[in-house]
Amino acid sequence: MFSISVFLESFGPLFWAARYTLLISVLGIGLGLVIGTLICAARLSPYVWLRRFAMLWVSFLRGVPLLVQLLVFYYTLPVIGLDVPAMVAAVVTVGICASAYISEIWRGAIAALPKGQAEAAIAIGMTPQDVWIRVILPQAFNLSLPALINELILLVKASSLVSVVGILEITRASQAQAATTFRPLEVYIAAACIYLLINLCLAVLGRYLEHRTAI
Amino acid sequence: MDWSILQQYGPGLLSGFGTTILCWLLGTVFGMALGLVLALAQRYGARWLNRVIQVYVEIIRGTPFLVQLFVLYYGGPLVGLRLDALPAGLLGLTVYGSPYFAEIFRSGFRAVPHGQIEAARAIGMTEASIVRRILLPLGLVSSLPALVNFSIILTKETVILSIITVPELMYQVQRMSTETFRYLEANLVLALFFWALVEAISNAGRWLEARITKHLVERT
Numbered sequence: 001m002f003s004i005s006v007f008l009e010s011f012g013p014l015f016w017a018a019r020y021t022l023l024i025s026v027l028g029i030g031l032g033l034v035i036g037t038l039i040c041a042a043r044l045s046p047y048v049w050l051r052r053f054a055m056l057w058v059s060f061l062r063g064v065p066l067l068v069q070l071l072v073f074y075y076t077l078p079v080i081g082l083d084v085p086a087m088v089a090a091v092v093t094v095g096i097c098a099s100a101y102i103s104e105i106w107r108g109a110i111a112a113l114p115k116g117q118a119e120a121a122i123a124i125g126m127t128p129q130d131v132w133i134r135v136i137l138p139q140a141f142n143l144s145l146p147a148l149i150n151e152l153i154l155l156v157k158a159s160s161l162v163s164v165v166g167i168l169e170i171t172r173a174s175q176a177q178a179a180t181t182f183r184p185l186e187v188y189i190a191a192a193c194i195y196l197l198i199n200l201c202l203a204v205l206g207r208y209l210e211h212r213t214a215i
Numbered sequence: 216m217d218w219s220i221l222q223q224y225g226p227g228l229l230s231g232f233g234t235t236i237l238c239w240l241l242g243t244v245f246g247m248a249l250g251l252v253l254a255l256a257q258r259y260g261a262r263w264l265n266r267v268i269q270v271y272v273e274i275i276r277g278t279p280f281l282v283q284l285f286v287l288y289y290g291g292p293l294v295g296l297r298l299d300a301l302p303a304g305l306l307g308l309t310v311y312g313s314p315y316f317a318e319i320f321r322s323g324f325r326a327v328p329h330g331q332i333e334a335a336r337a338i339g340m341t342e343a344s345i346v347r348r349i350l351l352p353l354g355l356v357s358s359l360p361a362l363v364n365f366s367i368i369l370t371k372e373t374v375i376l377s378i379i380t381v382p383e384l385m386y387q388v389q390r391m392s393t394e395t396f397r398y399l400e401a402n403l404v405l406a407l408f409f410w411a412l413v414e415a416i417s418n419a420g421r422w423l424e425a426r427i428t429k430h431l432v433e434r435t
Contacts, residue, residue, distance in 0.1 A: 002294070063413035064406045065371040067378075068385065072406050075398040153277075160279035164378065171281055178289065185290030192278040192286060199277040 007186040010177050014194055017173030024091055025155040031095025036102030061100035067161050069093055074165050090162040101151055109144035149206035153199050170194055224391045231387030238373045238383055242308030243366045250316025272314035280311050280375055288379045304376040315365050323358025363420030367413055
């Protein structure tokens, strides 16, 4: 039957492993933001080849399961002669995958801005660069904050998949814990509780930001 | 390229493909059915039931699918729930999808104009026939795009079932690649395959949407 003591004892090692889950998710979304912004810029650029490339990028990364992407990336690295730690490979894959979603979030936020904003900025004589940096992007960022938090929640959950390439985050740690205690039920429920805790905190943060940025 | 590999592993890959499609279809159908029940229960059920469903939705949406599968497949036997990999995977997909589908249906129902329901009540329709003849048809049409979208997400989630040894496509490909040491090629082909599958499903979804909402476009 359900053993409360095993359940409570599993929290120690799992909380320790939660740092890696958080690290991968946060670095992943950081990298995703950088690449996603570039992809979004390519998508909105006047050059047709750049736009095509961005469309292909988004469609491929959104069409292929993250687990498959992870394995492809993981096995590609040695072939092209790169010997990086599994952790780096995981962060890069998660980041690349997130970039596709983030570029779409950006695109949606930019499209949601009233046209008058950019027109007014041009009318008072701002350069196109100023229009983007001082008018469009700051507002788009505010608009997209809740969606970005949502993406972070998705990444926390998706990071459970990097356990497959051997990174000791929550899921991998709970597998090890389940193997040593022979009590998978308690251990995996404890792991689920930690994920739930992280995601509920993020959801509260998202609601707060949504409330704050609503004008 | 060595084509004899295909001869050797072709049947396995084909059956893996079949299992993937089976898991996806059944998972989507069962998940949708459970989601619909949850959404209706939230709309018409008692307040405590509503609370219980909300907690269920939060728990399932707040935890990774992989961990849910582990609880079900490895933890289940400890409470007497002994399932083979495939039924466990199907149950897992159903449970995982249901809260997302429930939320989709819930917002679809909210999009039904209140006047329609009031009018139905005014002409003396029973609650049951209002659900059947007003709420469901109108609500389902407005939730269609989101339904298609989420079933596409479920296609991609089916690969996670390979981790609990459901013999679907990813599992077969991994087996093949560990025997042939062709990890990169095998996974690359798998990626291209899923890309094509997802594109095909989303095109089919768009076609279905256009077809089902045709009457709305014509009349306005």
